[in-house]
Ligand SMILES: CSC[C@H]1O[C@@H](n2cnc3c(O)ncnc32)[C@H](O)[C@@H]1O
């Protein structure tokens with residue numbers, strides 16, 4: 369409101385409210401069901417959301433929303449479920465260009481003899497630009513609205529993400545031996561600090577972070593340096609942790625402690641840290657992760673494909689750990705498809721525990737949205753449909769045969785829906801895909817450039833064993 373000559377003059381938005389009885393917003397989005405992830409109003413039938421300045425300003429029935437708000441634009445929700453966008457808590461996005469390059473291998477063989485050599489030879493600015501664009505295209509198609517990207521060339525990645533409209537934690541990798549563009553830890557780590565100085569607070573959708581690779585590839589001194597920097601610059605830190613039995617054995621031999629305990633001995637574990645995989649924690653390490661408030665990202669597809677094992681997710685959830693879901697990179701998955709991770713999570717833990725109530729559908733859907741946001745430290749911004757949160761939303765169609773009939777919308781989202789069912793994607797109030805039409809990326813150009821890079825890889829790639 370403006371004060372003019374001592375009188376109160378009603379500003380434009382209030383004028384509209386007074387003039388037409390309705391408040392003006394940018395966007396109204398509807399759904400036959402809104403699955404909110406908000407305990408106060410879990411599922412709303414025939415619902416709608418009003419969005420202004422990228423944020424959710426009202427969540428209610430369609431009748432109430434359209435009675436109170438007038439929108440510049442409306443996306444109707446007939447035959448749709450409206451829900452928070454999916455949060456992919458662990459990926460190496462540009463690795464989509466290595467999709468299908470090295471399959472059916474155990475993690476250490478895969479990394480040492482195939483992936484690290486391929487990265488050394490092919491990963492440069494252009495690789496990351498095209499790979500990141502391909503990954504963003506794939507993730508938008510599948511309803512991911514926030515992802516964590518733990519890889520190289522972070523400025524290139526951040527530029528692509530800011531252009532395509534997604535939200536991302538961009539965590540440049542640091543490791544103790546040569547990696548693309550770096551001699552070793554010192555220059556890689558210095559570069560990651562420069563990246564976060566450049567990007568912190570610059571774009572509300574890009575959150576820079578620190579990412580030491582793993583306890584078996586980063587020395588204790590460097591791990592301490594990483595967590596101290598994360599504290600100093602107040603950014604998240606992510607790391608691969610306790611991924612394989614080989615890692616547990618290796619860390620135990622070198623440091624006389626299992627991986628989680630080793631990090632705790634270094635004073636490394638705190639709520640700003642979220643760890644990927646955590647397949648092999650023992651019972652006391654699970655308790656420790658919960659006590660320290662560390663987030664865990666479960667990557668079931670990658671853990672199965674690399675024969676790493678089954679993470680003890682039911683025990684972690686019981687202990688109160690913040691657990692989210694991730695895809696890992698497409699060289700070990702081989703897709704950035706969160707629906708596959710959702711379904712696998714709901715199935716494998718029932719199989720391993722012989723308990724059909726282990727990790728129920730509702731819990732898995734929470735892990736893919738709000739649980740992931742909590743693990744990443746972003747639940748004050750995303751992960752649920754609630755007034756005040758950012759408008760990161762997806763509409764999922766409910767009309768195709770594999771989704772009929774419908775008794776329980778959450779059951780369908782977990783056990784029956786897939787990436788092709790995502791109809792419309794919105795991040796920060798911006799529509800990135802509408803009725804499956806891509807609005808912020810150029811599929812034809814990406815397809816052409818990705819194919820050209822792959823031709824070079826195919827001609828030149830040699831594993832090191
Ligand atoms: C320093 S993070 C980037 C680095 O990690 C490699 N990587 C990809 N997937 C995995 C995994 O499951 N475990 C360990 N390391 C992985 C990636 O190829 C990059 O080199």
Ligand SMILES: [Zn+2]
Nearest residue numbers: 608644696697
């Ligand atoms: Zn990974």
